[in-house]
Amino acid sequence: MSLANKKLIHLSTILTLLLFSCKKDPVDIRIGTIKVDINGTAFTFNVQAKATRLSVTGGNGIQIQGNYKETSTTNLTMTIARPSPISTGAYIENTASNPLVTVSHCTEVFVPCVFQAVTFGSTTNPVSITISEITGSSVRGNFKGELRLNSGNTETLSNGEFYVSF
Numbered sequence: 290m291s292l293a294n295k296k297l298i299h300l301s302t303i304l305t306l307l308l309f310s311c312k313k314d315p316v317d318i319r320i321g322t323i324k325v326d327i328n329g330t331a332f333t334f335n336v337q338a339k340a341t342r343l344s345v346t347g348g349n350g351i352q353i354q355g356n357y358k359e360t361s362t363t364n365l366t367m368t369i370a371r372p373s374p375i376s377t378g379a380y381i382e383n384t385a386s387n388p389l390v391t392v393s394h395c396t397e398v399f400v401p402c403v404f405q406a407v408t409f410g411s412t413t414n415p416v417s418i419t420i421s422e423i424t425g426s427s428v429r430g431n432f433k434g435e436l437r438l439n440s441g442n443t444e445t446l447s448n449g450e451f452y453v454s455f
Contacts, residue, residue: 375420381412
């Protein structure tokens with residue numbers, strides 16, 4: 290094997306090691322996306338997906354919302370409110386409402402929000418929203434939990450991820 294081929298193999302090996310050892314982004318979704326499995330079926334709410342800072346009396350809040358399709362009012366909305374600033378960490382639905390954690394899933398069937406599922410104080414699978422990163426321009430994290438429909442049935446949210454801009 291010639292010296293040039295040995296150098297080429299050596300360079301290829303170094304480049305491969307560098308490529309695979311670089312730190313990867315832990316979230317594999319694009320900004321402007323909310324993804325979740327609802328009762329085991331994957332949904333993406335990436336139409337007009339965004340976060341909004343809320344003006345809350347005596348506190349701070351954010352709302353994260355996205356629509357399912359361009360021509361639909363089917364949407365998912367998450368809200369966190371508490372006395373201190375919203376920062377990284379887990380926010381779990383609780384009976385004291387501190388922090389206040391709510392999730393609403395509206396489903397359109399010919400007319401807007403025919404079926405609405407909301408947080409209800411589940412003791413076995415409470416809604417949990419974890420913020421892994423929050424900056425002046427975006428927020429990302431994950432969520433899960435159980436919602437109750439107006440019919441009394443429940444929806445289970447699992448594998449939820451969001452990455453949206455303010």
